[in-house]
Amino acid sequence: MDHSTPATPEAGPTIDRRPERYDPQAIEPRWRRAWAEQGLHRVDLTDDTRPKYFFLTMYPYPSGDLHVGHWYAEAPADAAARYRRMRGYNVLFPMGFDAFGLPAENAAIRAAREGEKVHPATLTYQRIERMEQQFDQMGAMFDWSKKIVTCDPSYYRWNQWLFIKMFERGLAYRKESFVNWDPVDQTVLANEQVIDGRGDRSGALVERRLMPQWHFKITDYADELLDFSNLEWPEKVKTMQTNWIGRSEGAEVDFRTEQGDPITVFTTRPDTLWGATFVVLAPEHPLVARVTTPERRAEVEAYAATAASKSEIDRQAEGQEKTGVFTGGHALNPVNGERVQIWIADYVLMTYGTGSIMAVPAHDERDLAFARTFGLPVRVVVEPPGADLDGDTLSEAYTGDGVMVNSGRFDGTPTGKGDAGAEGIATVIAWLDDEGIGRRKVTYRLRDWLISRQRYWGTPIPMLYCDECGLVPVPVTSLPVELPTDVAFMPTGQSPLTTHAPFLHATCPSCGGDAQRETDTMDTFMDSSWYWFRYLAPDLDTAPLDEALARRWTPVDMYTGGVEHAILHLMYARFFTKVLRDLGLIDHGEPFKRLYNQGMILGADNEKMSKSRGNVVNPDQLISDYGADAVRAYLMFIGPWDQGGPWNYQGIEGVVRFLNRAWAVVLAPPEGDPAAVVAEARTRDLRRAVHTAIKEVTDDLEGFRFNTAVAELMTLQNAMAKAKDAAMVLTPAWDEACRTLATLLAPITPHLAEELWQRLGHATSVHLEAWPEADASALTRDEVRYAVQVNGKLRAEIDVAAGAEKDVVLATAKAVPNVVRYLDEGALVREIVVPGKLVNLVVKPKA
């Protein structure tokens, strides 16, 4: 094969039409070098001559190898960002690394077991370097000058700063609580990191442990987090967050034990208070010991002990089977003085509401199941319209709207959770309030964010324990609290910070006495909760963010990433943005205006890619086989971006062929007689194809429909190939077609587009070109094709002059022999003409 050297970019605008083959291996690295030298991707954040556009993609964990999954996340995003730039925006499309985290530390521990010394930092920075090189091959417009690496002290220093600010405002606090302990990773996990009772990373069964832990008070923002107005986010994500926060409105009602201790219960149905036939406490409820009678004590304690040892997964396995024990104690219902039994059961959770409930079996499925299991009474207090329920035989709890019965003064009041019943509930709450036995109450499923991790490779929590002064924050002036580097990783998995004497010992900033440093580090979700601000000023050493740049550039205009972060990362990021606002650093409360979740790329076997399945597609190999542009274009062509899908090796061949043809249609020598006359109709057809492509590709890129954008470009290439000959290539229409093809390709295949552009004789980058505008006049036709239907069935096609009158269209349609045949079969009863589209003639058969 002929590998003659193509003209270098530095050579300037020389037109080179030698019939070379498209050789991505030669073109791509050359252009990447040229762009880097030109500083093409360098963004001037202070440029106010153009509107800004902050296009953010979720930064990766530096695993050490760029996966096709990374390509699938970044390449279409890059195309969209490039399109924005060509539309005249000043686009920031940054990249960084979410560099703290368990895998690197675990690798260090594993190495320690083998007697080797590996530091997570060394490992992480090596991996980052490698991934950066791999990212470069993609040809993305990342501005690496704004790179952030969260494990760098210059970054995590500001995690510590923010922590202290939050501590000062009472938003960070330490409390002893039951935590999810991952016995494999030897650390505590947030609720969000526990899936089906197992750690989301280790897969180990999570244990319950009582430990003092640091928390962020995200619950203070629960209501605000439920407000998604003005956010263009997928409904799915909004719903998931809404469910996670789990707001429920209801009332607290004060029951009392026979001894006089208050038992406050939370209920969303205070209107069913008169149907409460027993009370249930969570097994860990502090009142359990006091209400339990001596003869029941042994049984109750045994049940509580079992419940305490049970992991979430055990409870899950038992499904809806109700278990519980009678304490022997009784409570008094404040609305009617009734004496009811007090039970304990693990279906009542200490961590939700007040840890105690009133059970209304007639109107709550769980309570009914419990009542039937243990033979407890069931009393109907809400009667559905036109029915007469019997508590003794009720097989299904009635949770719908109805009218209150057996409820004293409230009998006859319409009630329920529906619109019609809301007033009933409100009336009861008002009365409870007046009587001083209850009050309106809103409860959330959301708990405070537990951020302590008993690990080394994370941001040290900047707190000190002083014997004299107690809990003292490290002064912000002495930040960062750096991770010591001379540490030994122990095969036990215990954090080396707990035994590192120089790290542990500190001086109390307020009394000057001895103090001990906190050894917990922060959850790595801390890092990603505000990282996008840091791209704007990665080296700023006086504040976490540059307020002026943040005012101009945030919120982020577009954020793309996988749905797996629908709750965790995205909710924490929203929380932090509100905290930053309340700290006065920024003036908005929502981080990401638009959110888009791309799908997942699967192996050829339609399964999730994994080393064990052996279905991992290696991007490095693909690039050397086909070139980066082909891989980019194929990932975009495979299907809708939000859908993901399996990798198909034959599919990429089709895209490679297309790029070859695009190359050839622009650069290969034409055939035929250059002196021949080009019919005007032919240039008009070509222009129509060109401007249709502009219109369609523009619409597609606006809507992230990369697959149809590539398809449109293929269509344009096909049309050009058909039109091309020695005479045609001399026309201005041809020149326009070539220029347009190169500019429309630019976001998708940046290297190829640049090479074509340069060979078409341009000295400046195609990526600095303005996006073309479709010329509406080029889209018009002289003749329009109509479909002719008889009774909705296609019978003929006719070409009619554009803009022809309805009568003319109809007359033409009715004259077609194959239409006449059907018209003759009956009486024409109706004529429908859809302008520019079709004619439908309705014929009623002869009787």
Added chain:
RNA sequence: GCGAGGAUGGCGGAACUGGUAGACGCGCCAGACUUAGGAUCUGGUGUCUUUGACGUGCGGGUUCAAGUCCCGCUCCUCGCACCA
């Protein structure tokens, strides 16, 4: 169980507010060029009992006209699953 999304040729997928179903590509078939071709180019390709009939998971309905709207199902994917 609840919630959301989906089901279109052999395959990936197109189809704007109801208006010629199957764009574009893969694969396949035939041909051309070739010593050869898994290269390239040209043409064809939903199914069938092919002047036509039937076709967008299944069954109904609305309409001149339904992949698209309505009602009732089946299956798949993803969330949430004792949160009072």
